[in-house]
Amino acid sequence: MDRAALSLEQAPPLAVPARFFLTAPLFGVAAAVLALWSGPALLASRWTPALLGATHLLTLGFVAMVMVGALFQLLPVLGGARWRRPYPFSVAVHLLLTAGTLLLAAGFSAGCTYCTQMALPLLATGLTLFIGLALAALRGSPSQHASVKAMGYAVTGLGMTLLLGLYVGASHGWTALPATRAYTDLHLSWGLLGWVGLLGVGVAYQVVPMFQMTPEYPAALRRWLVPGLFAALLLLSVAPVLPGQYAVTVLRTVAEVGLAAGFVLFAVWTLYVQARRRRRLPDITLWFWRLAMLCLLAGALLWAARQLYGGAWGEVRYPLLLGMLLIPGFAVSIVSGMLYKILPFLVWLHLQTHAGSREARRRIPNTKAIIPDRRARPQFVLHALALLLLTGAALWPYLLLWPAALTFAAACGLLWLNLLYGLRTYRAVLRGFDA
Amino acid sequence: MAQERVLDVSMLEPPEPLERALDAVETLRAGEYLRMIFPREPHPLFTLLEQYGVEFLSDPTPDMRWEVRAWLQGDTEAARAAHASVPGSAGPATH
Numbered sequence: 426m427d428r429a430a431l432s433l434e435q436a437p438p439l440a441v442p443a444r445f446f447l448t449a450p451l452f453g454v455a456a457a458v459l460a461l462w463s464g465p466a467l468l469a470s471r472w473t474p475a476l477l478g479a480t481h482l483l484t485l486g487f488v489a490m491v492m493v494g495a496l497f498q499l500l501p502v503l504g505g506a507r508w509r510r511p512y513p514f515s516v517a518v519h520l521l522l523t524a525g526t527l528l529l530a531a532g533f534s535a536g537c538t539y540c541t542q543m544a545l546p547l548l549a550t551g552l553t554l555f556i557g558l559a560l561a562a563l564r565g566s567p568s569q570h571a572s573v574k575a576m577g578y579a580v581t582g583l584g585m586t587l588l589l590g591l592y593v594g595a596s597h598g599w600t601a602l603p604a605t606r607a608y609t610d611l612h613l614s615w616g617l618l619g620w621v622g623l624l625g626v627g628v629a630y631q632v633v634p635m636f637q638m639t640p641e642y643p644a645a646l647r648r649w650l651v652p653g654l655f656a657a658l659l660l661l662s663v664a665p666v667l668p669g670q671y672a673v674t675v676l677r678t679v680a681e682v683g684l685a686a687g688f689v690l691f692a693v694w695t696l697y698v699q700a701r702r703r704r705r706l707p708d709i710t711l712w713f714w715r716l717a718m719l720c721l722l723a724g725a726l727l728w729a730a731r732q733l734y735g736g737a738w739g740e741v742r743y744p745l746l747l748g749m750l751l752i753p754g755f756a757v758s759i760v761s762g763m764l765y766k767i768l769p770f771l772v773w774l775h776l777q778t779h780a781g782s783r784e785a786r787r788r789i790p791n792t793k794a795i796i797p798d799r800r801a802r803p804q805f806v807l808h809a810l811a812l813l814l815l816t817g818a819a820l821w822p823y824l825l826l827w828p829a830a831l832t833f834a835a836a837c838g839l840l841w842l843n844l845l846y847g848l849r850t851y852r853a854v855l856r857g858f859d860a
Numbered sequence: 861m862a863q864e865r866v867l868d869v870s871m872l873e874p875p876e877p878l879e880r881a882l883d884a885v886e887t888l889r890a891g892e893y894l895r896m897i898f899p900r901e902p903h904p905l906f907t908l909l910e911q912y913g914v915e916f917l918s919d920p921t922p923d924m925r926w927e928v929r930a931w932l933q934g935d936t937e938a939a940r941a942a943h944a945s946v947p948g949s950a951g952p953a954t955h
Binding site: 501773 | 871874875878882886899904907924
């Protein structure tokens with residue numbers, strides 16, 4: 426296969442993902458500040474306005490922000506795909522996502538209906554633009570890797586999350602529209618499992634064996650897991666509109682059990698291949714991913730326990746605990762781990778493309794020196810401690826909300842400093858090339 | 861007949877395979893081509909190879925790895941040998 430025709434412009438400039446990466450941890454700090462400002466009343470139920478605001482600061486502002494920024498680079502690097510005009514479009518997506526998320530959080534937490542009415546069109550425009558560009562880039566990708574296909578399913582999952590979110594959000598902004606609990610639950614199922622979950626699985630197929638030197642995931646798992654999970658989400662979505670209460674219950678149960686089993690399989694297999702990695706060097710991403718997989722497993726176990734011993738047990742506390750395990754626990758951990766791998770690699774790669782000479786290439790630091798472990802490790806410890814406190818706060822908010830929010834703010838702040846350190850290294854080496 | 865030099869980086873952690881590949885590419889001479897074995901398709905390498913002024917072929921191997929053959933721009937003898945060395949190749953291809 427002759428690949429000499431690939432152009433130099435294929436990989437977008439580093440500023441494209443860096444903008445998203447540097448914004449994300451600040452949204453984490455904002456979520457923590459909102460939690461501190463609200464106090465333990467934040468966790469009175471899953472429906473408190475401040476908690477809805479904080480949740481979206483994390484899911485849109487932190488998790489989606491990193492994932493969108495990463496895809497601008499990962500599609501070309503992992504899949505050989507080409508974005509159309511990545512620089513101006515990514516700036517537009519970043520601005521719309523940032524402004525839309527801030528307004529949405531204000532809409533929820535301060536009861537500002539006008540803010541919600543402004544937020545929805547901004548988010549709709551920004552995310553639709555991203556989804557359209559990503560699907561077009563994926564269609565042009567020469568790669569047949571399961572990872573690239575999974576990214577297509579995940580981006581479609583983001584589209585479903587957006588549509589459902591717009592409907593539910595519109596009922597907050599324009600009270601004439603009825604909001605139903607079923608749509609909210611579907612919105613978060615698509616968001617957490619269809620978008621974050623499927624992208625996590627797809628990225629893991631490439632990144633875990635490649636960067637952590639583990640055996641490959643089995644071919645059958647790579648081929649069927651993501652389409653199977655996507656089908657289960659579709660089943661979950663159509664179940665409510667089918668005739669007959671019995672059929673609905675059966676289909677929904679099948680879909681939910683399928684989703685739980687699929688993600689448990691993914692988490693267990695990831696932990697298994699990681700335990701068999703060829704290189705035993707300490708690796709911060711590995712620890713973040715292990716933490717994410719344990720939270721995913723704990724979430725699935727909690728869900729199963731709830732189904733088996735349901736009733737009135739944990740009517741208020743169960744959804745809060747599940748949310749803590751899946752959002753800061755699974756989603757923020759997996760995304761943080763990715764950042765520690767992607768950012769140094771991209772800095773290294775972009776320095777290589779700018780080096781120009783062998784002498785200049787010698788000045789490029791090793792990827793492990795771009796964000797050193799001595800900086801990343803304390804951040805991981807703070808993040809893990811924050812998770813422990815957050816899950817505790819879901820059960821005992823009056824005791825643990827304050828320390829949990831403070832620790833989470835510190836972990837996000839330190840992540841931001843670490844990313845900034847990596848980008849400053851890039852600037853410094855680049856200046857050295859010109860000197 | 862052009863010489864083949866083999867570099868197997870399929871067991872190394874990123875970005876070491878790319879680093880080793882670029883080191884080897886810098887020492888390419890006329891009349892030889894470099895056959896590099898990667899754990900997977902090294903998309904970022906293609907952009908870098910263009911900058912180094914080398915031409916290349918990229919092919920999957922039967923054991924799910926990836927081979928990249930690179931030679932100096934305009935080295936027709938090395939190009940012909942690189943094309944001919946691809947398993948299943950029908951012979952030298954025009955480039």
